[in-house]
Amino acid sequence: MKPTIHYLTTAEGIAQAAAHFATLPRIAIDLEFDDMRHRYGRHLALIQVFDGQEAYLIDPLELPDMAAGLEPLFVVLRDPAVAKVFHSCKSDILLLDELFDVHCRNIVDTSVQFTLLAAEDNNISLGRLIQAEMGFEVDKGEQKSNWLKRPLTEAQKEYAANDVLYLFELTDKLTARLAELNRVQWAMEENAALEDVRYGRDDQRPWARNAAKYKITPQEMPLYRELYKLRDMVARRLDRPPYHVLSNDKLAELVRQPIKTVAQLRAANGLHPELKRPPFAEQLLNLAHAELEPETPLPPDQRRFPFRRRLSGPAAARADARESLLMALKGHLATDHGAVMSNMVLSNRLIADIIEQGAGAALRPWQQQLLRESAERHGLKYEDIAEPFA
Template identity: 65%
Template sequence: MSQPDIHYLTTPAAVQAAADAMRPAPRIAVDLEFDDMRHRYGRNLALIQIFDGPSVYLIDPLPLTNPAQDLEPIWELLRDPAIEKVFHSCKSDILLLDELYGVHVRHITDTSVQYTLLAEADNNISLGRLIQSELGLEVDKGEQKSNWLKRPLTDAQKVYAANDVIYLFELADRLTAKLEALGRAHWATEENAALETVRYTRDERPYLRIAGKYRILPDELPLFRDLYLLRDQVAKQLDRPPYMVFANDRLSELVRTTPRDLSDWKAARGLHPELKRAPYLDQLAALSADTFVPAPEPAATGEQRRFPFRRRLNGQKAAQADAREQLLLQLKAFITTDINGFVANLVLSNRLVADIVELGAGQVLRPWQQAILRETAERHSLDYGLIAEPF
């Protein structure tokens, strides 16, 4: 494959011209570089890479005065269902586009999804490894952890960014052929279509994820939450990632060994200097061990509790739920024997088993998964109807 031309675009006029050039293409390969709380606060789009066959367009949003508006010609391409968009592992990209710009990508082919459905190995292969395994090429991934918000971009970064899209057509075609040979092309069609419905939802209590990691006890959670939120407030003002205000390890230490008064806070190690100035120092003082008045954490909703459905059951209902689960595990074992364990896990992962027990296979699974489950049940004289409908 000959190397395509690489165009680096930094103006609205250049963006518009590139979009006009790409509009007749039946498909485009797409990737994003973005910073997620590594060098600045929040999630920040740093580069858009698009390949249409003849050319790679590296579209830089940072010099644009109004990126949301100036990139609208690109958003139109991404929304257009007539143009196939080929990604590798696109979920983070499409979530970012929805969160920052309200862009919903249509007609997606994800090479990571295709590879997963081959069920030859565990999920989540990197693009570099996929290029190596399918195309026999070594692609330099040395810029993977670059600061993509720093300007100017280096030549090495531009080559790296271009490599993320120029092989996607060939990969998608090879993987499609493999899936067709296995009779699984419709699996990929269903999974890729489902990606169009992925939407960003704001996590209203992000501190709970970290609290779980550090095994914060219920009576420690109010202080942990308030310190987390104060850190986030300072990070946003400074436009720095929260870890630059103070580290997660330090957050848990401050909860367990909390400064007792203002002088202790001033002497506390590992805190950004801004925290030791007004108005933040006063807020820290209010979190002191001697003065903190905890506001209780709101009760978790049913969706946030772990296994809320099974916990509500007892007696005969609990026994029926257990019977459904045992049938599903039996079917999973048969799929492992009949096809392989990778397919079995695609159809009946632990999470899917729990959801099917409550909601039924008809609501939880894609049609291709339901077909495998139904055929396996019939082959082994088991009653698919027992797990098809909601509990």
């Protein structure tokens, strides 16, 4: 028998449900949101909660003041006395931080738990995890539907509820398996770290993200930047994702083959019609002829040169020695615990962090323990990489 599904559309209903959630030791939770798929920006579309008996679909789009209407639920999310069981929660907690400045406490992520089992597939979806751990399939046909469109269909509601209905059983099963491997504490450390995940609000040059992929040269970057900004302006005006205005491929193409005449603009393919109308048509044509400001260097405090590129001479040699030791330890970890676990402790990113910061700052306690044990087992000095680079 399937649990009752409550569909909540009013602030009063949400407040009543949140008062109930606040009395529980744990809730299962998931968010549906639109991330530049159907509208410009990121928009919360639905919150699903399971209390162990019944499911609640909280519809924020019906609220006259979304933040105020959801605040009683946000109080529960901030409350460390109530565990919040998610699957692969980073996107959800980043959205809550970005839109509402809400920081979840006491997070239990079934994706984190499964990863620490060190199985071959560490990026497992919720559907596959349910199938693997519980032996049946759930319908995922609505995964890419438009969650901002109302009314929601019955299929969407059932899909949304399925994202939380099985999380308690999954986390209990995974906790038992972790306990058999003496890794429950590992999961606690990783889940605790999720409380500190924050949305990055300091990206001053978003156009630079794809520039390397399209091999945009320094000479091409000013036009690429201005086209990117024009596309973003039109997308905001239309409330549409930027790729609806101009694809990334077309953006790069226009850098190398600028549209210079009205005739070319009329004949151009792959442009949203709004780009062919005033005032954006004139702006697009002007960019092909304008003397554009070159990209200015970032201020020193915003430059992100890799640590190793800042070193030379004896300091670079010491960093190389640290890297050699870490690569040897990675091989020993693979021998002792398998390749998956070896990469979890010493991924390329973590090796770079350890070279600069030391294992004590870059790794969780459980990772430090495994690394120290492997070092001792194979006659290497953990102390040589424990402290920050000096």
